[in-house]
Amino acid sequence: MNTLKFLIEKEFKQMFRNKLIPRLIVMYPVMVMLVFPWAISFEIRNIRIDVVDHSLSSYSRRLTDKVAASRYFILHDTPPDYQTAMRNMEMGETDMILEIPASFDREMVKSRSSAVSIAVNSVNGTQGLLGSNYITQIMNEFSATLRGELMHTLPPTSR
Known part of the structure; x- marks a missing residue:
């Protein structure tokens, strides 16, 4: 002591x-x-994203425009298929891939929701996690806006 x-x-x-x-x-x-x-700051910006649009509908273009207008994402490319987008990710040219299915517009009108595929390059774990959260938030806002528009323009569907 x-x-x-x-x-x-x-x-x-x-x-x-x-x-x-x-x-x-x-x-x-x-x-x-x-x-x-x-x-x-844990806010991450300038996340490069590829959008693979199989639908080529007005709804999918609006979604692509909404993602591109976001302050978090830079629309890198709109490749024709998922393999090209994945090659871009493997080469380090893009950080995320958003794949919109061919039935996107039909599902949005019919059931007011549609599944999309999001692939994240998680070499940088923080960027991958925050990027997927940002894109999920954008998707939720887009879906809510579209549901509101569809509610006022379409007749109610029977279940």
């Missing part, structure tokens, strides 16, 4: 002997709290 007391006393003497060390002890945490919130 005496040894620990001696070491603590020695370190405090050493610390206050140099005028810079007490300033650093106070200023470093203050600077970290002031600077890091401005420098560190």
Whole structure:
């Protein structure tokens, strides 16, 4: 116990002997709290996305336009098939693939929902996770908007 007391006393003497060390002890945490919130952000932008549109309908074009207009995504390419888009991802040219099925517009009109495929390059795990969350949010907004439009223009469907 005496040894620990001696070491603590020695370190405090050493610390206050140099005028810079007490300033650093106070200023470093203050600077970290002031600077890091401005420098560190988990918001990811400029995610390159390929959209494989098998439907080529007005609804799928609207969805593609909505994704391209997002501040998070850059529309890299609209390849004709999934294999080309996957090759782009393997080459590091794109980060995500959104595949719209051929029956997208029919399913949206008929059941007011449709499944799409999202493939994410998760080499960068944070970017992959946030990118998939961003695209899911865009899809939900698009679906809600479209459902609202379809409710006012189409007769009710029987179940």
